[in-house]
Amino acid sequence: MQINIDEPDATEQFWAGMREAAAAAARHRDNSLYEAIVKIGKSALAQGIELVPSGGLFLWCPICSAQSGQQCINTPRHPLDESRLHPERTELAEKAMRGEVPLPKPFG
Numbered sequence: 829m830q831i832n833i834d835e836p837d838a839t840e841q842f843w844a845g846m847r848e849a850a851a852a853a854a855r856h857r858d859n860s861l862y863e864a865i866v867k868i869g870k871s872a873l874a875q876g877i878e879l880v881p882s883g884g885l886f887l888w889c890p891i892c893s894a895q896s897g898q899q900c901i902n903t904p905r906h907p908l909d910e911s912r913l914h915p916e917r918t919e920l921a922e923k924a925m926r927g928e929v930p931l932p933k934p935f936g
């Protein structure tokens with residue numbers, strides 16, 4: 829697969845790749861792979877790559893406990909946003925990647 833960095837959806841592609849890697853880490857319960865993903869994500873943010881809303885997918889959800897790479901599940905009083913994620917998850921992912929809060933546990 830070839831990714832053209834000038835494509836408008838290059839950022840989306842980047843985070844899609846991160847999600848796939850996170851899903852693999854969750855599947856194999858591979859903590860070192862998970863830590864590597866976080867390292868890459870932090871470095872990307874530091875270089876000015878925007879975190880897309882669906883970037884929340886690569887961390888565990890504090891609302892519905894969906895694991896890395898899994899879609900959120902509908903829960904009462906917590907509507908899903910248009911990316912089918914709990915906004916709290918996206919917010920947590922962003923803060924964790926920026927080092928503002930401790931990293932949530934990867935596998936629920």
Ligand SMILES: [Zn+2]
Nearest residue numbers: 889892900914
């Ligand atoms: Zn959720």
